[in-house]
């Protein structure tokens with residue numbers, strides 16, 4: 001992308017709208033995305049940081065040119081400078097809090113969408129993190145009205161809210177034109193300590209202020225702070241993009257670089273439930289689902305969006321696995337094969353690979369519906385392949401037989417065998433042809449069956465040659481007929497035995513296929529269980545830390561509320577830890 005495009009338009013007095021052009025760009029990104037969103041009042045130099053992240057001087061507009069631009073969320077997709085095979089998606093919000101142009105209702109949605117879509121969320125503000133800055137964070141305090149975690153209506157918003165931290169991005173506070181010294185009680189402190197200190201709660205502070213602190217701490221357990229000096233003498237932040245770097249204050253440049261390096265090295269790919277990485281394409285689906293929800297007057301729900309995404313992704317995962325299976329089996333098997341087992345073994349290998357590719361991509365396949373679908377499809381592919389293999393072999397065998405016996409046929413028609421001793425001549429000819437048949441290459445697994453059918457179809461002819469042969473006595477003829485029958489039934493018995501073995505091999509294959517599906521499913525479920533357990537333990541630690549803090553700060557009611565959440569979490573964890581997956 002040469003320049004950013006508007007992703008979600010926020011026009012005054014209109015519903016939010018997704019820009020199809022931007023969706024198309026996302027549609028074509030198959031790589032996982034690292035999504036960095038920046039939010040804050042207009043004319044605070046947000047775009048400078050975003051352009052800097054993009055490695056460009058210009059791109060996202062700055063305050064000065066805002067009038068020319070559509071408001072809403074702007075997007076810029078770039079190759080990630082550090083992580084190969086990843087795309088860096090930068091989201092800049094335009095016009096937030098611009099009283100003249102935007103409507104506050106939509107602004108709240110834009111704020112919520114930036115959180116829902118990003119994996120790193122940068123909040124940009126001016127001056128210091130003081131009461132004013134915190135109170136400007138009103139949108140954070142209203143997030144329960146704009147984001148739902150669970151689809152089930154039973155969940156209270158408080159229950160829902162306690163899960164925000166599982167889904168929310170890393171929070172970075174970028175403080176611009178910071179003019180204070182990073183000191184607390186005469187001691188030098190880090191930027192992060194500065195932020196944590198600003199988020200300290202006091203029982204007697206104004207309610208709105210306290211709520212903002214509480215929400216930031218509760219929703220965003222991963223927090224980071226960067227402070228920036230004034231970029232250049234007296235110049236406004238608005239003109240930043242027109243200044244060459246040499247005119248910018250060195251401290252500011254260094255701080256900007258530090259910020260960018262941090263994002264490049266630390267900002268994580270966007271993930272959803274089950275650690276599943278979001279690709280550009282699926283990010284597009286998320287955008288659409290969330291904006292549709294808002295347009296239809298409902299609150300965007302993370303669980304619903306993930307369900308929608310899972311359906312799309314799992315369908316694609318099945319399709320891709322089938323394509324992978326077909327390509328692999330084509331490479332492994334040359335039709336016709338000599339045994340059915342060759343096909344079964346190749347199928348086993350290819351199914352395993354295809355299943356792996358499916359498992360790597362599928363998620364939230366709760367009733368294993370997609371996996372079952374894949375299993376059925378692969379089984380019918382196998383059936384098709386087996387039938388095709390038989391047909392190819394049959395065709396080839398028939399062609400070989402026709403070719404070999406052409407002369408014999410001619411001799412039958414022109415009466416060459418209708419002479420005394422003709423039957424013996426016939427037998428010798430036939431024997432020779434059958435030896436040739438035996439040696440003919442690439443007949444495949446139907447060689448015996450094709451021969452049996454061929455000989456059967458000629459029984460009457462052979463018997464009439466025998467009958468017509470005047471050199472043989474009736475007794476001899478009887479013995480010959482017996483011989484013909486005996487040979488035919490011997491071949492028949494061999495064919496039966498062959499089919500019995502093949503049926504056993506098929507049964508064995510089905511058993512193995514089932515085992516393979518089961519094993520890979522168990523592995524995935526076990527990995528999911530461990531991931532959830534680790535996540536729950538991390539959440540528990542965060543809540544314990546927050547509980548310690550509120551106790552210290554003297555918020556006793558909250559201490560008890562957290563105690564309840566912590567107990568719930570502990571029992572969930574012990575349940576998960578003691579019950580490995582079982583598939584019934």
Ligand SMILES: *[C@@H]1O[C@H](CO)[C@@H](O)[C@H](O)[C@H]1NC(C)=O
Pocket residue numbers: 407410411414416
């Ligand atoms: C009958 O056909 C065979 C095979 O084409 C040939 O060799 C033979 O000479 C023919 N015999 C007569 C009597 O036409």
